[in-house]
Amino acid sequence: GAGVSQSPSNKVTEKGKDVELRCDPISGHTALYWYRQSLGQGLEFLIYFQGNSAPDKSGLPSDRFSAERTGGSVSTLTIQRTQQEDSAVYLCASSLPRTGGREKLFFGSGTQLSVL
Amino acid sequence: AQSVAQPEDQVNVAEGNPLTVKCTYSVSGNPYLFWYVQYPNRGLQFLLKYITGDNLVKGSYGFEAEFNKSQTSFHLKKPSALVSDSALYFCAVRDNSGGYQKVTFGTGTKLQVIP
Numbered sequence: 001g002a003g004v005s006q007s008p009s010n011k012v013t014e015k016g017k018d019v020e021l022r023c024d025p026i027s028g029h030t031a032l033y034w035y036r037q038s039l040g041q042g043l044e045f046l047i048y049f050q051g052n053s054a055p056d057k058s059g060l061p062s063d064r065f066s067a068e069r070t071g072g073s074v075s076t077l078t079i080q081r082t083q084q085e086d087s088a089v090y091l092c093a094s095s096l097p098r099t100g101g102r103e104k105l106f107f108g109s110g111t112q113l114s115v116l
Numbered sequence: 117a118q119s120v121a122q123p124e125d126q127v128n129v130a131e132g133n134p135l136t137v138k139c140t141y142s143v144s145g146n147p148y149l150f151w152y153v154q155y156p157n158r159g160l161q162f163l164l165k166y167i168t169g170d171n172l173v174k175g176s177y178g179f180e181a182e183f184n185k186s187q188t189s190f191h192l193k194k195p196s197a198l199v200s201d202s203a204l205y206f207c208a209v210r211d212n213s214g215g216y217q218k219v220t221f222g223t224g225t226k227l228q229v230i231p
Contacts, residue, residue, distance in 0.1 A: 108159065
């Protein structure tokens with residue numbers, strides 16, 4: 001079976017441009033996360049979708065960042081007016097919605113974003 | 117708010133020696149605790165988790181972790197390190213007090229096993 005798929009794997013953009021990053025979770029996984037991994041910063045939580053519940057957007061660093069999840073499956077993370085400090089690896093993860101949140105996360109390979 | 121601390125950016129250990137990677141956590145309720153590993157040029161993989169029950173949990177590749185509620189710690193251990201264990205290790209926590217809570221990760225610890 002397919003794992004979590006992210007595209008593109010690499011994205012180079014110019015400062016000020018908008019970018020869209022895509023995540024296709026494992027089929028049947030209703031929980032979907034976006035994290036950002038920068039050198040020396042660990043895994044920074046961005047946003048969490050769980051089924052039809054309102055997403056937890058508490059980790060989005062600014063209003064330039066937004067995310068959608070259509071039909072409870074594919075998610076798109078959009079960064080508007082990119083800045084050099086947005087350069088990082090953006091990771092998507094999905095999981096089953098077992099009671100109590102004891103399920104493990106399955107991660108995609110990430111999108112390496114470079115803002116010039 | 118929940119948080120995780122990994123106090124060591126890097127841990128060096130000789131091959132064959134025991135290894136420990138430290139993790140402490142903070143949650144308002146009771147924790148679910150996880151360890152993930154990221155090998156070079158590979159994605160993050162689940163290693164083990166503590167949900168309830170025995171404080172010592174065993175995971176993949178011979179790793180284990182000990183939950184200590186009084187010290188709010190969940191240190192990762194292995195009795196005998198292998199060079200192939202060299203990787204980046206992340207501790208994570210989720211508050212199980214109810215509802216759908218996010219998973220918070222630490223900053224990661226780079227484990228270097230020296231031949």
